[in-house]
Amino acid sequence: MIDGHTAFTGGVNLADEYINRIVKHGHWKDTAVMLQGEAARSFTLMFLQMWNLDEKTPDFSIVSEIPAAASPEAKGFVIPYGDCPVDADHVGEQVYIDILNRAQRYVHIMSPYLILDGELESALTFAAKRGVDVRLILPGIPDKSFPYALAFTHYPALLDAGVKIGEYTPGFVHAKVFVSDDAEAVVGTINLDYRSLYHHFECAAYLRDVPCIPQIQEDFEDTWSKCRMVTRESIRKGSFSRWLWGVVLKPLAPLM
Template sequence: MINENEGMGIMLVEQGRKGILSTIFSRLGIILVLFLLQLFLLFSLFRWFENFLPEIYGGTFLFTLLMVLYLLNSRLDPTGKITWLIIIMLLPIFGALFYLYTQRDIGHRTLKSRTSKSVEETRNIIPQNRKTADDLHFASPGAASLSRYIARSGCYPVHGNTEVSYFPLGEDKFKEVLFQLEQAKHFIFLEYFIISEGKMWGQILEVLARKAAEGIDVRVLYDGTCEFSTLPSDYPKRLEELGIQCRVFAPITPFVSTHYNNRDHRKILVIDGHTAFNGGINLADEYINEYEKYGHWKDTAIMLQGDAVRNFTLMFLQMWSLKEKTKEFDYFLAFPTNPRKDAKGFVLPYGDLPLDGEKVGEQVYIDILNRAQKYVYIMTPYLILDGELENALMFAAKRGVDVRIILPGIPDKFTPYALAFTHYGALIDAGVRLYEYTPGFVHAKSFVADHKEAVVGTINLDYRSLYHHFECATYMYGVDCIGEMEEDFLKLLPKCRMVTRLTMKNEKLTRKVTGIILKAIAPLL
């Protein structure tokens, strides 16, 4: 039996299940019709102009050559260039049109403009404390240099006076979230990639509705892909009836647009400007192991209390304001952060935007790998690497750094699982140690290095996160919980199977072949 708290989310969702299905099928139907129309036109052209096939082939060859030269001189990353070269050489006209379609930002020029404007308008709204920056430089010039890069690419300064708590499982975060929500006095901001009916969201929603009734400013922002499977299209209206403001990032509508390629993959919860949560855990029951979707679900999160929370408050408001321009930044950032004077280390929450030309998430990971001296321990659900990140992993291992990566033993999708396999050989030969978590699925996105620096956030080691999604993470240096992260990683190893050349040889042929075939178009998946 479902109690009242757990059932509120289910009650709101099930009323609109038919709306979800109609949305899905209408969009897929239009895409299918357009695809079939393109095939029909291509075949028709060859039939109508069969007497001019030599000229057509010659023109196609010349067009392909020009596109190849253009791509080779473009600013795409090398892996992306290879992918597009293959597509255009196999399908010159269709491939070129598809390339232009994706590169011209059809459907999200307005989003790009608003995002850039929001960042520029808020670039100096949180001033960098000079003493904190100088102290970080004294502790680690390399970490200080990284913080300056993050500040230059966004609006996010590094902070002290911030206590960080580490949660090795979703169940641990969920319990603390419920406690902290009850303490809210002024505002609650939630921004999540996935919200799904069940125990977790039902209990959180009950608190949110009650707090909203008390006059607290409660806002929920979620990604439009939820409308495919977990929430109906009118869910914002239903939350507003409970007194909760709600917005959907890029709602699913029956139009083809590259805008759908850029999802809001962030997971942020901010309470009163002094407490924030970040990590890989969405608001769905599989994340707290309420039921087994892909075996045991291993995920991580952190809670920040103190000055660094301001960065997450700003991050949320930047995304919230994309739909309607807001002047609320100064007001919400003025709330006291309750600085933790005794907290050790430095904390830097940061965002990564897919539309600014900066791969902040990847650059942070590469910088940690390049500066590491002893070890780098990584947890990630996906391993679909470009050349830069793969080389950084191998170079660190070849320098004698103990690089270990824990991946899922039970994958959630076959395609990423197969693509990860294509990187195993090169990484293992370079000295990187790979492990697969046998009890289930690893969804954590974390780096911990040399007992002193770490990252926890939403950024996977794949093209989706590194190139296409709105992401966020928290960089930490000298924070107490880094020891807990290291310990959590090492405790996980006995539950993993180590990947070796022998285990690779015994892997299923379907995984090997699928990875080889799909690697050519991996950046588009």
């Protein structure tokens, strides 16, 4: 957040590998969006909620002291939101499931990790079974072997339902993006794994009918063109050790 008038959200952390200055896992693919106007004030409030988490008397005065920023003239709606592990509302997961359940033509997704609970896997497979083009971009070069192995255990059910899976061959995808039907998108910090959906403080921006959505879709298609497609045959020819690790680790998936 910058003075209450500009905010950024996405996957980009403060380290050299996030800008490909150093290379750890091939090319590091990431995404973020810049928000201006009232949406930035919402991110300021979310930051202060975290800052004041252990304070007996939380101080949110800075929000009222920030002058209201003139919103840029743009179509559509931007709704910033956060997700908190100390309440019962799994907002991040519910937004993703809602997009999948309402999609008519396509839902295109980028995520670094794929460790799904039953509800999210059902939403993905049900959308694909009713004819929605559901595509997932995942890393081709993993940063951690355990999540990579656990993702492998979801591949058969997703493929059988008609979900298309691509692994980014140049390196590691750290983007957290949903885009659907040329009309709505989510960009933020929320991965498709238990840690993001249940155990972490996370944030994102829901975008509806805003002018940048075609750019988000174009970026997805460009990234998709650099992926190797996962098929039943490629799974059969894949690494036995990866499959075995996934099976062994499956009971521990809610901790990852």
